[in-house]
Amino acid sequence: MLVQAITEFCWAPALFLEAAPQRLLHLSSVDIAIVAIYFLAVLGIGFYLKSYTKTGEDFFMAGREMTAWVAGLSFLAANLGSLELMGWAGNAYQYGILAAHWYWVGAIPAMLFLAIVMIPFYYISKTHSVPGYLKLRFGEPARALSAISFGFMTVLMSGINMYAMAVVLKVVLGWDIYFSIWVSSVTVALYVTLGGLLSAIFNEVLQFVLIWLGALLISIIGLIEAGGWSGMVARIHTNFPSQDFTHLWSTLGSFQDNPMGINWVGIVFGLGAVISMGYWTTDFLVVQRVISAKDLRSAKLAPLIGAAFKMCVPFIVILPGLLGLAMLDTPGHHFLVAGDVATAALEKGQVLHSYDEVLPIMLARYCGPGLMGLGITALIAGFMSGMAGNVSAFATVWTYDIYRAMIRKDATDQHYVTMGRWCTIGGVLVSIGTAYLALHSHSIMDYVQELFSFFIAPLFGTVLLGMLWKRATGPGGFWGLLAGTGSAIGMWAWVKSTPSAIQYIALSPYAKPMAENMFRALWSAIVCVLVTVGVSLVTRPRPDSELVGLVYGCTEIPSEGHLPLWQRPIFWAGVISAVFVVIQIIFW
Amino acid sequence: MHRPGMISIWFFIGLLLLAYGILILGSGIYEWNHPPTVVLAELHAAVWWGILLTVLGLIYTLKFKPRRGN
Numbered sequence: 001m002l003v004q005a006i007t008e009f010c011w012a013p014a015l016f017l018e019a020a021p022q023r024l025l026h027l028s029s030v031d032i033a034i035v036a037i038y039f040l041a042v043l044g045i046g047f048y049l050k051s052y053t054k055t056g057e058d059f060f061m062a063g064r065e066m067t068a069w070v071a072g073l074s075f076l077a078a079n080l081g082s083l084e085l086m087g088w089a090g091n092a093y094q095y096g097i098l099a100a101h102w103y104w105v106g107a108i109p110a111m112l113f114l115a116i117v118m119i120p121f122y123y124i125s126k127t128h129s130v131p132g133y134l135k136l137r138f139g140e141p142a143r144a145l146s147a148i149s150f151g152f153m154t155v156l157m158s159g160i161n162m163y164a165m166a167v168v169l170k171v172v173l174g175w176d177i178y179f180s181i182w183v184s185s186v187t188v189a190l191y192v193t194l195g196g197l198l199s200a201i202f203n204e205v206l207q208f209v210l211i212w213l214g215a216l217l218i219s220i221i222g223l224i225e226a227g228g229w230s231g232m233v234a235r236i237h238t239n240f241p242s243q244d245f246t247h248l249w250s251t252l253g254s255f256q257d258n259p260m261g262i263n264w265v266g267i268v269f270g271l272g273a274v275i276s277m278g279y280w281t282t283d284f285l286v287v288q289r290v291i292s293a294k295d296l297r298s299a300k301l302a303p304l305i306g307a308a309f310k311m312c313v314p315f316i317v318i319l320p321g322l323l324g325l326a327m328l329d330t331p332g333h334h335f336l337v338a339g340d341v342a343t344a345a346l347e348k349g350q351v352l353h354s355y356d357e358v359l360p361i362m363l364a365r366y367c368g369p370g371l372m373g374l375g376i377t378a379l380i381a382g383f384m385s386g387m388a389g390n391v392s393a394f395a396t397v398w399t400y401d402i403y404r405a406m407i408r409k410d411a412t413d414q415h416y417v418t419m420g421r422w423c424t425i426g427g428v429l430v431s432i433g434t435a436y437l438a439l440h441s442h443s444i445m446d447y448v449q450e451l452f453s454f455f456i457a458p459l460f461g462t463v464l465l466g467m468l469w470k471r472a473t474g475p476g477g478f479w480g481l482l483a484g485t486g487s488a489i490g491m492w493a494w495v496k497s498t499p500s501a502i503q504y505i506a507l508s509p510y511a512k513p514m515a516e517n518m519f520r521a522l523w524s525a526i527v528c529v530l531v532t533v534g535v536s537l538v539t540r541p542r543p544d545s546e547l548v549g550l551v552y553g554c555t556e557i558p559s560e561g562h563l564p565l566w567q568r569p570i571f572w573a574g575v576i577s578a579v580f581v582v583i584q585i586i587f588w
Numbered sequence: 589m590h591r592p593g594m595i596s597i598w599f600f601i602g603l604l605l606l607a608y609g610i611l612i613l614g615s616g617i618y619e620w621n622h623p624p625t626v627v628l629a630e631l632h633a634a635v636w637w638g639i640l641l642t643v644l645g646l647i648y649t650l651k652f653k654p655r656r657g658n
Contacts, residue, residue, distance in 0.1 A: 030611055034612075041600065041603075048595070206597065206604065213641065224631070364626075369615050369634075371633060371634050
């Protein structure tokens with residue numbers, strides 16, 4: 001999940017702005033040609049698709065005509081940004097294989113839940129957005145709260161991502177930070193403005209393929225050098241005999257036993273049951289891709305296809321981090337350092353590389369001209385797919401849930417398409433403004449990322465109760481969402497002002513910031529659910545007839561009984577669940 | 589998605605992979621006698637990765653190429 005990835009993305013932003021004494025990589029003419037061809041391709045697709053983007057359904061929902069494969073791959077690509085790649089590779093170097101929890105227990109159950117339980121309601125209600133569903137289920141106040149917070153935070157996050165990516169390009173390639181910000185963001189603005197969600201999705205599929213082909217080689221050659229998986233594990237144990245970097249669950253008995261400072265309760269309930277459920281089932285950035293599918297079965301299959309590939313992503317993200325532990329480090333000594341240590345060293349004129357540079361460092365270790373260009377293109381493609389996801393989701397929520405709902409209700413479809421196009425440009429400009437703001441005030445990055453995470457967990461509680469409990473009322477949904485978000489902000493402010501308070505939030509004096517994030521999300525979701533239930537029980541419920549298509553028990557879900565077994569989503573959900581369990585046992 | 593006349597996304601992907609495959613394969617062949625200073629350069633990764641991309645690109649380009657009357 002991007003938010004945690006960036007929150008953990010602890011290379012110090014100030015580090016390389018004034019001067020990058022030495023760049024990590026040098027591009028040859030072949031590499032530059034590969035990057036240039038990529039830019040031409042994404043722009044060409046945007047121009048080509050403009051003629052197919054005429055109505056609001058085309059621009060905001062890609063005509064609801066996506067196949068399961070296209071929707072599923074773009075669902076995953078919108079999340080697979082370059083900061084996600086680099087941040088989690090860095091986390092794997094820092095925490096070991098525990099970082100893979102964010103790809104397995106922190107993603108797969110939520111994707112399966114989205115596919116089997118939640119998609120029917122999103123799809124049958126014909127909503128165009130998650131705030132749109134809240135309007136249908138809980139009324140205008142819940143939609144307004146959700147839409148404004150989502151729209152506002154999405155463009156800010158997009159700007160923060162843009163800034164972080166520009167810093168990476170500065171560090172890795174020595175590119176000017178303003179050049180990187182403008183070239184990449186104008187490219188995204190052009191192709192999304194021209195082709196809307198259709199263009200964003202098409203390019204995300206292309207970017208998904210490039211990310212895999214660009215990053216896969218690092219792991220393959222790395223494993224050859226390390227002598228396979230067992231050779232890599234043996235090297236890590238030799239380098240760090242007193243720490244366990246290679247077990248997924250066996251070190252989670254207590255906070256002190258693992259480098260992340262977290263226990264299994266935080267991982268299973270905080271990450272698996274709340275944060276990942278909140279992100280994968282209610283963040284409109286990813287949900288938008290799924291509800292653009294051509295029919296209900298495709299919409300249910302899309303997250304399953306995404307889940308199958310998500311299970312494999314650790315091979316190109318976590319494995320390079322582990323290979324760094326094995327191949328870059330020497331006994332008892334880390335080659336890479338924490339971001340703040342690298343910053344302090346640079347102030348003394350010393351160049352140290354931070355954890356999050358492990359992916360480009362491994363790229364430089366194994367990839368010569370040509371392959372280097374492909375790897376860099378993968379990073380840029382990741383950044384652009386994430387940004388296009390943010391911008392296209394923002395354009396939809398702004399146009400349908402804010403502009404049409406609150407400012408101009410009766411305009412023509414063409415007017416809303418035009419508004420969506422301007423909104424895309426406006427969203428990119430606000431993002432650029434945020435990137436410039438981050439350039440001058442680095443602490444804003446942390447605050448924006450934390451703020452964004454506050455909305456995810458309570459929103460999951462609200463949407464889940466809305467879909468599964470017909471007694472939930474409009475006031476219950478609104479006040480539950482508000483109370484959950486408020487409690488998350490309150491807990492965050494408490495720990496910020498009194499650091500020792502983390503022991504009360506995360507239930508242990510040994511808890512580290514990652515544990516605080518997980519437990520804060522868990523408590524805020526619980527507060528949201530309790531308030532929603534409490535307020536609902538004392539307010540008047542809506543009649544069942546008004547809840548058709550919105551709530552379990554009032555909605556007829558089309559049967560798939562007539563399909564052969566292998567065509568049913570539930571069958572594939574079972575297969576993915578079985579593979580997921582086997583993976584957990586293998587890496588236990 | 590299937591709209592009359594619309595070129596499949598897989599065709600664009602095929603074209604891009606084909607272009608990348610040819611560039612990387614060419615670079616790999618040149619590097620055969622001028623190996624880059626990377627670990628395991630003797631594996632000539634650029635050659636076989638370039639071949640893989642070229643083959644994948646060809647398959648997707650031919651399978652999804654726009655047909656007359658479509």
